[in-house]
Amino acid sequence: MTDPQRYSALATILAAAGMWLLLPRAGARGKAVGAVLVAAAGGLLLSQVPALNGWTAQGTFYLLVVVTLGSAVATVSLASPVYSAIWFGMSLAGTAGLFLYQGAEFLAAATIVVYAGAILVTFLFVLMLAQPRGRARYDRVSWEALVSAATGAVMSGVLAIAVVAALHPRTQGGPGLQTTERAELVQHVLAEDHVAQIGRELYGRHLLAVEVAGVLLLAALVGTAAIVSSRAESGRRTAAEEIRGVSEPLSSRPRA
């Protein structure tokens, strides 16, 4: 094991312990310690990769990462599902910032509009609709908090070790990846008419996929309507049965 791999393994253990402390466990203490441990693990993992050019670039990137991952941890660890959903919206905003940092303007806008604007609001709507009174018992406990936290942390740690090993073949002894100097090529994705190029790509090379996605959206719409309307119909039928059940004794009542 080389040094970065050792540090990544240490970060995995720290993250597992921290997430175990942070997950809702019926009012158990130690949330602050867990937050510190998770932050230390994230910093340790991110310190294993080379820095970006310049401190402004690095600072902006770290700010976006803190917003994204901190909100993600809050989503997972807060007991109240409403707070979880709102923190997930914050995490989406951070992800949109990360997209923008990569030059993917259209994706950043689409993430905000579709995820935070439509999907998350629908989630909150259902949450408000289905909010049981009082803090629910099943929100205050977790399934196997330690095993779950260890699983997720090991997953992240293994992925991070694999990334570092794959992209630095000589120093890490990994399989390696063909890298060339691509300073002039990057102008393509980062071009000024980026959105126009995305449209050209979407409706040129991926036209069939766009059509399939449209069919999928229609199928989801019809399916959702079918699921909800079948529930409404069954509810109506039970109401009719109730009326019939009330009227039956009246009709079968013996005449005086």
Add this chain to the structure above:
Amino acid sequence: MSELALLENYLIVGAMLFGIGLIGFLARRNMIVMFLCAEMMLQGVSVSLVAWGRFHNDFGGQMLVLFMIAVAACEAAVALALILVLFQKTKNLDVAAWHSLREANLPGFQEERLPEPECEEPPAWPHLPPAGVQPPLPQQETEYRRDV
């Protein structure tokens, strides 16, 4: 070299986002929070895809993320409809309420005993001399919650 550093940073962030979502999906019992965490795993993959797309100077990564957003919208619609139907049946969002759908050879779910949450300050009721029957407390005050 900066492009490679950018790719590595983004892949690590994507892996961490995926892992956090995985932890939430495995650990949480609220069905809506589970779906939020599944969406978070999709976000982690999206971050990685965008980074690879920039590194290879190809729009394929961003195209894939666009279609992922479309599929996630479909998934959220169907999942929320199903959650609403399930909520109508059991009146809560606990995924453990559906443990009867497990494999035939697995043991059933047993809820362990939990200490009830202690409330911070008990409400100060006026001390009245015992006379007549005790009036029922207003329901709004017995169910008062400081935080939702």
